[in-house]
Amino acid sequence: MLDVKNLHKKFGKKAALEDVSFHVDEGQIYGLLGHNGAGKSTSLGIILGMVEPDRGEAFIDGVSVQKARANALRNVGAIFESPCFYEYLSGWENLRILSNYSGPFNKMATEEIVGRVGLTERIGSKVRTYSHGMRQRLALAQSLLPMPKVLLLDEPTDGLDPEGIKWFRDFILGLRNERGMTVVFNSHLLAEVEQMCDRVAILKGGRRVFEGKVSSIEGDERLYDVDLEPWDEGMHFLALQGCRMIRKGRISIPQDADPAILVAALVGIRVRVSAFSPIRRSLEDLYLEITR
Numbered sequence: 276m277l278d279v280k281n282l283h284k285k286f287g288k289k290a291a292l293e294d295v296s297f298h299v300d301e302g303q304i305y306g307l308l309g310h311n312g313a314g315k316s317t318s319l320g321i322i323l324g325m326v327e328p329d330r331g332e333a334f335i336d337g338v339s340v341q342k343a344r345a346n347a348l349r350n351v352g353a354i355f356e357s358p359c360f361y362e363y364l365s366g367w368e369n370l371r372i373l374s375n376y377s378g379p380f381n382k383m384a385t386e387e388i389v390g391r392v393g394l395t396e397r398i399g400s401k402v403r404t405y406s407h408g409m410r411q412r413l414a415l416a417q418s419l420l421p422m423p424k425v426l427l428l429d430e431p432t433d434g435l436d437p438e439g440i441k442w443f444r445d446f447i448l449g450l451r452n453e454r455g456m457t458v459v460f461n462s463h464l465l466a467e468v469e470q471m472c473d474r475v476a477i478l479k480g481g482r483r484v485f486e487g488k489v490s491s492i493e494g495d496e497r498l499y500d501v502d503l504e505p506w507d508e509g510m511h512f513l514a515l516q517g518c519r520m521i522r523k524g525r526i527s528i529p530q531d532a533d534p535a536i537l538v539a540a541l542v543g544i545r546v547r548v549s550a551f552s553p554i555r556r557s558l559e560d561l562y563l564e565i566t567r
Contacts, residue, residue: 276301276425276457277322282331284317284481291317292328293481299459299474301424304451306468307461308562309478315461316356318478319429322459323353335425352423354431358414362403366394366413369402374420385420392416392446408439415446426450428460432467440464444471469558477565484565489558497528502550509546513537525554 277299284292299305320326324344333340338347392412450456477485503509517529
């Protein structure tokens with residue numbers, strides 16, 4: 276559904292993107308991660324045709340954004356950078372005006388989307404009276420007005436409270452499950468990305484340094500936090516069983532090892548075992564390892 280191929284972009288002498296590529300299948304939720312300045316928003320800007328790459332190309336459903344932007348974006352909805360509205364108009368009037376930029380206004384479809392994002396009671400109020408969370412919901416409603424197949428979101432949960440973030444997560448998962456929508460977004464909220472995304476790409480200094488399934492993050496290692504006394508004697512025994520020390524207090528054990536047998540054997544050689552707890556490697560762990 277979405278192919279990004281060998282994107283390069285410089286702003287002055289600074290390289291914002293260097294040979295960045297990734298692919299998103301139809302119906303996937305895909306996350307772009309990275310520190311500020313890593314190239315996330317620049318990537319989305321190029322996909323939307325709002326930023327011109329120095330080299331490389333983005334394709335949506337096989338159509339080049341750089342060569343045929345209107346055709347490529349005909350089934351795309353987006354929130355890019357800070358959404359802007361006419362403050363003195365109501366939310367409904369804003370949606371009516373903005374939807375006319377891409378096609379005829381559909382009152383019934385708009386009412387359905389407004390209800391879906393939870394703004395029915397306030398859609399007649401002027402936007403200047405909206406909270407930040409309500410503005411984000413209005414922006415999401417606007418992005419859904421073209422009834423898109425692909426949704427591109429630039430920091431959509433920025434500034435939302437925990438309740439708003441959970442609502443957004445459930446909403447996006449619902450869109451994917453009910454409509455098969457493809458969603459690409461960038462975020463700093465790693466826990467949310469891990470719960471929502473099928474695949475992620477991590478950008479660092481304009482380069483893609485990781486790309487893969489969220490389900491594969493744990494990798495082949497089985498990690499445990501351990502507390503042994505004496506440590507050296509206990510670790511010497513574990514090393515003979517194929518275990519590896521990551522750092523003092525954390526080890527990796529072989530896939531076929533039974534932790535209960537290892538603990539029993541340690542006790543048998545008079546090593547006191549105060550802790551032998553499995554750890555699940557998270558997206559945050561991977562992100563920090565890579566970006567450091």
